Structures are given as C-alpha cells and as structure tokens.
Amino acid sequence: MKSGVSSVSEPGSDVAPEPTVLERAINDIGQGALQWRIWSVLAMFDMRARYRRSKLGQFWVTISMAVTICALALVYSAIFKVAVSEYLPWVAVSFIVWGLIASLINDGATVFIDSENYMRSSSLPKSMYIFRMLARVTLTFAHNLVLVPIVLLIFLIPPTWASLLFLPAFLLAVINGFSIALVLGTLCARYRDLPPVVSSIVQVAFFVSPVMWGRAQLGADHHVLIDWNPFAVFLELMREPLLGNAPEGQKWWVALGITIVGLLFSIPFFARFRARIAYYI
Amino acid sequence: MALIELENVSLSYPIYDAQARSIKQSLLSKVGGRVTDHQGRIDVEALHDISLSLRTGDRLAIVGHNGAGKTTLLKVLAGIFEPPQGRVVIEGTMSSLTDVTMGMDLDATGQENILMRCVFLGMTYDEAKKNLPEISDFTELGEYLSLPIRTYSTGMLVRLGFAASTATRPEILVMDELIGAGDMAFAAKAQARINDYVSSADIMVLASHNNGILRQFCNKGLLLESGRIREFGPLEEVLAEYERVSGKELEALQ
Numbered sequence: 001m002k003s004g005v006s007s008v009s010e011p012g013s014d015v016a017p018e019p020t021v022l023e024r025a026i027n028d029i030g031q032g033a034l035q036w037r038i039w040s041v042l043a044m045f046d047m048r049a050r051y052r053r054s055k056l057g058q059f060w061v062t063i064s065m066a067v068t069i070c071a072l073a074l075v076y077s078a079i080f081k082v083a084v085s086e087y088l089p090w091v092a093v094s095f096i097v098w099g100l101i102a103s104l105i106n107d108g109a110t111v112f113i114d115s116e117n118y119m120r121s122s123s124l125p126k127s128m129y130i131f132r133m134l135a136r137v138t139l140t141f142a143h144n145l146v147l148v149p150i151v152l153l154i155f156l157i158p159p160t161w162a163s164l165l166f167l168p169a170f171l172l173a174v175i176n177g178f179s180i181a182l183v184l185g186t187l188c189a190r191y192r193d194l195p196p197v198v199s200s201i202v203q204v205a206f207f208v209s210p211v212m213w214g215r216a217q218l219g220a221d222h223h224v225l226i227d228w229n230p231f232a233v234f235l236e237l238m239r240e241p242l243l244g245n246a247p248e249g250q251k252w253w254v255a256l257g258i259t260i261v262g263l264l265f266s267i268p269f270f271a272r273f274r275a276r277i278a279y280y281i
Numbered sequence: 282m283a284l285i286e287l288e289n290v291s292l293s294y295p296i297y298d299a300q301a302r303s304i305k306q307s308l309l310s311k312v313g314g315r316v317t318d319h320q321g322r323i324d325v326e327a328l329h330d331i332s333l334s335l336r337t338g339d340r341l342a343i344v345g346h347n348g349a350g351k352t353t354l355l356k357v358l359a360g361i362f363e364p365p366q367g368r369v370v371i372e373g374t375m376s377s378l379t380d381v382t383m384g385m386d387l388d389a390t391g392q393e394n395i396l397m398r399c400v401f402l403g404m405t406y407d408e409a410k411k412n413l414p415e416i417s418d419f420t421e422l423g424e425y426l427s428l429p430i431r432t433y434s435t436g437m438l439v440r441l442g443f444a445a446s447t448a449t450r451p452e453i454l455v456m457d458e459l460i461g462a463g464d465m466a467f468a469a470k471a472q473a474r475i476n477d478y479v480s481s482a483d484i485m486v487l488a489s490h491n492n493g494i495l496r497q498f499c500n501k502g503l504l505l506e507s508g509r510i511r512e513f514g515p516l517e518e519v520l521a522e523y524e525r526v527s528g529k530e531l532e533a534l535q
Contacts, residue, residue, distance in 0.1 A: 024363075041400045045393065049386050117384040118401070121377055123360030275363035278356075279294065 025271030032127030039128050043135035061143040069095055069147070072212065080217050085155055089243065091212060092151045097238045098211045100141045100170075101231060102202050104177030107133050109198040111185035116281040126277055130181045134174055148242055159244055166241035172255050173234050179259075179266035186273050189280040205231050230258055283373030283452040283483035285335040285358055290367030292328040292353060327353040328364065329508045335484050342495040342516055343488040344523045345505035351488040352457055354505065358486050359455040373452035373483060376402060378460050381442030391426035391433070391441055392417070398445040412448050419444045419474070421467070443471060447478045454482040459494050492520055 032039075051057045072095065073088035080087065108130075112119065115129040152159065188194040209231040210218070218225065226232045233254050240247040327350045335341060343351050356362040357369060359377035384401070385394050395416050399409035417426055420440045422433075430438060443460060460475065479485055479498055489495055495502070495516065502519025504512040504526075512522045 037405055038400055038403075041397065041406055045386065045389065045397055049388055119361075121359075121361070121380065121383050122401070123371075123375055123377070275365065278362050 021274070022268060022271045025267060025274050028125040028274060029127040029267075032125035032129075032131055035124060035128045036131070038124070039132035040135055042132045043139060046132070046136045047139050058140075058143055061140055062146055065096065065099070065144045066147055069151075076212055080213065089151050089155045089157055090214070090239075093148055093239050093242045094211050094235065096141075096144045096147065097235055097242070098206065098209070099144055100137065100173065100238070101234060102206065103137045103140065104134075104173065105180055105184070105202050106195075106199050107137055108177055108181035109184040109188045109195050111181045112189040112277055112281055113192075113195070116189075119278065119281050126274060127182075130178060130185065133181060134177055137177065138174065152244075157244055162246040163241050163244055165246060166238060169234070169237035169241060169247070169255070172259050173238060175259050176234070176262055179262035182266040182270040186270060186277055186280075189277055190273075209235060211235065230254075233258070282337055284337070284370070285333075285372075285453065285484060285486075286368070286370040287331050287333045287357070288368040290328055290331045290357060290364045290369060291326070292357065292362065292364040292366070293324040294327040294353060327508050328357065331357075331367070331508075331510055333503070333510070333513060335486070337483040339484050339501055340479075340499040341484075341486045342499035342502045342519070343486065343505060344490075344492075344495070344502060344519065345511075346527075349505040350508040351505055353508075355455050355457050355486065355488055371453070374403060375453045375455070376446075376449060376451035377455040378446055381446045381460050382438050383442075385430060385438070385442065387431040388429050390428060391420070391422055391430055394430055394441060395426075395445045395448075398442075399448055402446070402449040402451075404449065416444045416448050419470070440467060444474075447474055450478070450481045452483045454479065454485045456485075456487045458489050459487060459491075459498070495520070 047058055051060050056063065069088070069092045073084055073091050076091065077084045077087040107114075111130050111133045112126070115132070118124070119126070119129065184194070184198060188198070208225055209229055210226050215223065215226055233251050237247045237251055237255055331354065343354060345351050353362065355377070357364055358371070359375060360369075360371050361377065363369070384398075386397065389397070392413060395413060396406070396409045399412055399416075400406055404412065420426070420437075422437060422440065425433065425437065430441065433441070446460070485498065487495065487498060499516050502512070502514065502516040502523075503510060504519050504523050506526075511526075512519045
C-alpha cells in the first residue's frame with residue numbers, strides 16, 4: 001500500500017499547503033456523523049436493495065451463512081480430526097466475525113465509487129458515505145450474529161461476563177474500518193485497479209489468518225501467522241468473547257495501538273486528498 | 282439569510298483518462314523515466330480568478346460557450362468542488378439539481394424512491410412520509426407507485442424524479458439547465474411547481490443556453506469566457522454582451 005500512497009501525491013503547485021485542510025477534514029467527519037438521518041436510511045435501503053425480489057429478503061444473509069458454516073464444519077472437522085461438536089461453534093463464530101472484517105475492508109475500498117452518483121451532485125460531507133457503508137456492514141453483520149446464540153444454545157455453551165468484551169472489540173474493528181475507508185476509499189476512487197487488488201489481498205488474508213484453523217492445527221514453527229497478524233488480533237478479540245472466553249490482555253493493547261496509528265495516518269491522508277475525491281469520481 | 286461568496290477562486294481540472302487512472306501507467310511512466318505532465322495527468326484551467334458575491338434575492342444566470350467553465354462554476358457554487366485556490370463561503374441549505382433521476386434504485390418501488398430522495402434532500406424519515414401523499418398525487422402515477430421503478434417508462438421516471446426533487450425548499454438552488462418534466466399535459470403542472478420552487482429559494486443560480494428561460498427566472502447575469510468573468514451585472518446587459526460576442530464570432534466565421 002505504501003507505493004500507492006507515494007504515487008498518488010501530486011506536485012504541490014496545484015494544491016497550496018493550506019493549514020486548514022486538517023480542520024476541514026475533521027469538520028467533514030463531524031458533519032458526516034451528524035447526517036445520521038440520511039446515512040441510516042440509505043444503509044437500510046442498501047440492505048433491502050440487495051435482496052429486493054426474494055421472499056425471505058435480507059434473511060438470505062443469515063441462511064446462506066448457516067449453510068456455509070455447516071458445510072465448513074463437517075469437512076474441516078474431518079480434515080483436522082476434531083469433534084464436530086467442538087469445531088462447529090468455533091468455526092461458526094470465527095467465520096461470522098471474519099465476514100465483518102472482510103466486508104469492512106472490501107466495502108471500505110469501494111465506498112466512494114459506490115456513492116459516485118450522489119457525490120457528483122451533492123455537497124454532503126464525504127465522510128457521510130463512509131458512515132453509510134459502516135451502517136450497512138453492521139446491519140449485515142447483525143443478521144449473521146443472530147446465528148451465534150442459536151449455535152451456543154445447541155452446543156450448550158453458556159455466555160459469561162467475558163462475552164460483554166465483544167462490544168469494545170467490535171467498536172475497535174469498526175473504527176479501523178473507518179480508517180481503512182478513509183485511505184483505501186480515496187485511493188480506489190483515484191486508481192480503479194485497486195478494488196480487485198484489495199479483494200484478492202482480503203482473500204489471501206482469509207487463508208493465512210486463523211479463521212478455519214486455530215493454534216492447535218498450526219505447527220509450532222508457524223505461530224507467527226497468529227502472533228504477527230493484525231487480522232488475527234481482531235479476529236480473536238471478537239471471537240473469544242462470543243464463545244464466552246476473555247481474549248489475551250496483550251491483544252487489546254495491540255489492537256488499540258493499531259487503531260491509534262491507523263487514525264493518525266488516515267485522517268491526515270484524507271485531509272490531504274479529500275477535496276480531490278470530487279474530481280476522481 | 283443565504284449568501285455565497287467567492288474570492289479569487291481558481292481551479293485546475295485534472296483530467297484522469299482511463300489510462301492515467303491505472304497504477305500500471307504511473308509505474309510505467311516512472312520506470313521508463315518519461316516525464317509527462319503530472320504523471321500522465323492533464324490539467325485544464327477551468328476557472329481563473331473568479332470573485333463574486335450573491336445575496337438573498339439574487340437570481341444569477343450563467344452564460345458562456347461550451348467549455349467556458351459554467352458547469353465547473355456551478356459545482357463550486359454548490360460546494361461539490363472545493364477549489365484549491367481562493368476562498369469560498371456558502372451559507373444556507375443547498376440543493377443542486379442536475380439530474381432528477383440521480384441515484385434512483387431501479388429495483389425499489391416508486392414510493393421507496395420518493396422517500397429515499399426526500400431523506401437525501403434533508404427531510405427526516407417522518408417528514409418524508411408526511412410528504413409522500415402530496416408527491417404521489419403530483420406524479421399521477423397511481424398504482425404504479427407500488428411497483429419497482431424498472432417497470433416505468435422514461436417519462437414516468439422523470440415525473441417521479443421531478444416531483445420528489447422539488448419537494449424540499451432549499452435556501453440556495455443551483456441548476457444546470459432548468460429541470461423540466463414530461464409530456465404536454467404534465468408540463469403545465471410542472472411549470473407551476475418549478476416556478477414555486479424557484480421563487481421560494483433565497484438565491485438561485487441557473488446555467489442555460491435558453492435566454493428566454495434566463496429572462497423569465499433571473500435578474501443578474503454572468504458571462505464566462507475561458508474560465509474568466511467577462512461580464513457580471515444586470516441580466517440584460519450581460520445577455521446583450523453575450524449576443525454581441527457570439528455575433529462577432531459568427532461574422533468571423535462567415
């Protein structure tokens with residue numbers, strides 16, 4: 001991604017380094033959040049639009065997720081030689097949480113491209129379209145999340161106080177989704193080859209992250225895939241509470257660090273190129 | 282009180298053609314050591330040193346040849362483009378209408394599209410619902426409103442978009458060509474609605490090639506030439522100057 005950043009920067013001649021671009025960006029984000037009436041309704045319509053002509057509507061999200069999980073659980077419990085009753089709840093939660101992470105990145109990348117119709121003729125804050133995307137992704141995730149209590153009930157896994165830790169973990173994930181959209185959304189609007197690149201990277205990340213396999217399935221030599229993988233950090237922080245366990249304390253600090261560094265990079269980046277997005281689309 | 286203030290606004294419009302948009306192009310041009318303008322990007326100066334101020338009651342007509350910068354100026358006035366040079370102050374609720382069927386969801390019903398548009402234009406969901414019967418009546422689409430709009434004819438789509446887009450009362454209205462609608466019977470009704478819509482705005486800016494329409498709605502004029510203000514003042518003077526300039530060019534051609 002670094003090379004993308006440097007190649008997008010343009011000579012300073014046409015964009016005077018005004019001291020106010022950062023303030024304007026922060027104002028854009030604040031104003032965007034305040035337009036919740038618009039982005040919440042748009043997100044709701046987005047969700048409906050996807051399953052417009054079907055009888056079950058958006059619950060196809062839930063159903064297809066349930067089918068995928070059952071299939072995955074049957075095959076991989078056999079491959080890994082683990083009992084289905086042990087593997088299924090784990091992979092169910094894991095897969096649902098991964099779905100959230102993947103769509104935050106993929107939809108974040110196309111956030112401005114998807115809204116170009118609106119952006120071409122409206123002066124609404126650019127960040128409003130990011131909030132719309134975050135609301136839509138959260139809504140889809142909520143439809144999948146319905147499966148978690150069902151699975152836990154079937155396999156008699158009781159919720160604990162640690163389950164509440166899911167909320168801060170989710171919040172951190174969404175904040176990072178916001179940062180990703182600020183950067184990737186802008187870059188992808190400028191370079192239309194990037195969205196497919198992003199989705200391939202997400203695809204690869206799925207295989208190298210502990211979504212379907214855990215530490216136990218991985219040889220001791222390869223723990224680096226879990227310990228040094230930012231996807232794994234967020235995956236674990238959201239997955240463990242949903243299974244009733246508290247995640248390792250150290251993971252919280254890593255996630256918090258990533259979030260802060262992300263914001264410190266993404267907001268100035270957005271500030272630098274925000275006014276240009278209108279020309280990109 | 283609505284106001285628009287532009288001070289020494291200049292704007293270069295970067296043209297990103299399909300090739301310049303790809304990373305490959307950027308990488309190749311670097312690797313090859315070939316220096317093109319801004320990495321294959323062409324900058325066109327669309328606006329140069331524009332200063333202008335509009336207050337409540339101003340109805341500005343923007344005239345000029347194709348490519349004079351009319352649309353770019355409209356986009357600056359509507360707050361869509363933030364120019365890198367100069368100062369822009371816009372105060373007031375804004376609506377910029379270019380395409381009344383903008384952003385419609387073809388699979389959603391007519392009613393849903395009306396609601397979505399109204400919310401997008403700044404109504405709350407409840408206000409939009411309250412306005413729904415009036416807008417629905419105006420479209421005369423009846424039963425069709427509960428069908429997905431992909432089943433509509435073009436004329437029906439325009440009716441829907443027109444009725445929904447003119448349901449709010451923005452303080453500042455920026456339009457590229459006057460929006461209009463539909464067949465003859467509907468046109469008269471649409472005319473009355475657009476008159477009401479335009480006259481309730483504090484500030485209106487309209488670009489058009491139709492001087493008749495400009496005379497009907499505007500009181501001030503601005504003649505753009507290659508991105509610069511050539512004339513700004515009372516409408517008739519500006520239109521006369523525009524006609525004189527155009528006439529000269531015609532003569533030169535002949």
